[in-house]
Ligand SMILES: [Zn+2]
């Protein structure tokens with residue numbers, strides 16, 4: 001039912017000691033404002049951020065908390081000042097659902113870097129309402145953070161593009177992935193598999209790095225030109241000074257990763273960009289100036305993406321027919337999906353389907 005009758009139910013964390021045993025709760029949605037779009041959710045992708053948040057790896061979360069930020073659904077209500085959407089449109093929401101819209105970043109299409117960002121879940125609106133995520137019946141978001149989904153892209157495929165897809169599309173675009181560029185992707189999970197798909201669609205030569213031998217055939221089918229097993233000694237030697245971009249999607253580092261070895265594969269002014277965010281106590285391995293100076297390489301990060309980039313990404317997916325590799329489950333089995341994701345058993349992204357509404 002559209003509008004005021006919408007019931008906001010979600011699968012919530014209520015006890016952090018049972019992080020993937022989620023209970024159905026009814027929650028208070030954000031206060032409906034003139035620029036807001038209300039969406040009846042049909043699909044939601046399962047992201048590593050959900051696991052870090054539920055397990056309290058990024059610090060104590062709010063309770064009860066509904067996570068999930070790869071949301072697809074249908075518009076059921078629009079505020080008076082909404083110009084981009086109408087009831088019935090198929091749309092998506094990613095990891096961010098609000099920002100100040102006034103600051104330099106917001107005006108420069110860098111709203112994903114706004115210091116007053118409202119994350120899709122586990123954040124709080126100025127009036128105190130807690131933002132609850134997409135393992136739920138419905139969500140409200142400012143129209144700036146709602147994305148129109150092209151007819152050619154099925155909802156189950158579009159879902160994980162909203163966070164995983166955008167998070168790797170943004171740095172690939174920013175740092176110039178394209179024809180004649182050699183792009184390395186480190187860690188081929190949900191984000192990494194998208195990075196392979198996008199980098200190929202952009203026309204780059206793709207080098208995929210994995211320690212998991214069982215993924216090699218899949219990664220070749222995704223289109224990678226080269227698959228490198230990082231478990232092999234001296235794997236980087238043949239690639240010294242080769243890559244223009246090395247994108248790391250790893251969200252677990254430990255202290256064994258030889259970061260200097262990765263940086264040695266960068267060509268002059270090559271860029272190492274991390275998008276994965278490990279738990280707070282899992283810092284980047286130490287590096288020395290000797291790892292940065294000899295090839296003049298640069299080390300950086302990237303945070304989700306802007307609406308402008310999201311629309312470009314969806315157009316790339318539409319025009320090139322890019323499809324993610326996903327497994328679908330009913331939403332009530334999201335706990336199983338989260339556990340498998342934590343155990344590294346997903347090939348390559350779970351998407352859960354609405355079963356509460
Ligand atoms: Zn995410």
Ligand SMILES: [Zn+2]
Nearest residue numbers: 100103106114
């Ligand atoms: Zn801002």
